[in-house]
Amino acid sequence: MTQDLQRKKKRTRLTPLGRFIVNLFLIGLFATAGAIVGYSIIGHGNPFEIFLPRTWIHLMEVLYKSLL
Numbered sequence: 001m002t003q004d005l006q007r008k009k010k011r012t013r014l015t016p017l018g019r020f021i022v023n024l025f026l027i028g029l030f031a032t033a034g035a036i037v038g039y040s041i042i043g044h045g046n047p048f049e050i051f052l053p054r055t056w057i058h059l060m061e062v063l064y065k066s067l068l
Helices: 002-007 016-042 047-051 053-067
Strands: none
């Protein structure tokens, strides 16, 4: 029985903090990719304009006006 346990490979697992950091990175990556796709394909704009502050300022103004 102990030989079976020794034969099994040890799996390396991330700590909860490590999983949290990986998840934050993936969320940011997919949000950026989604914004690029949405802005370039759906909005017919330059995909790299999502990195400009004026794009986000305009977005916040539109959202603010539509909610109030």
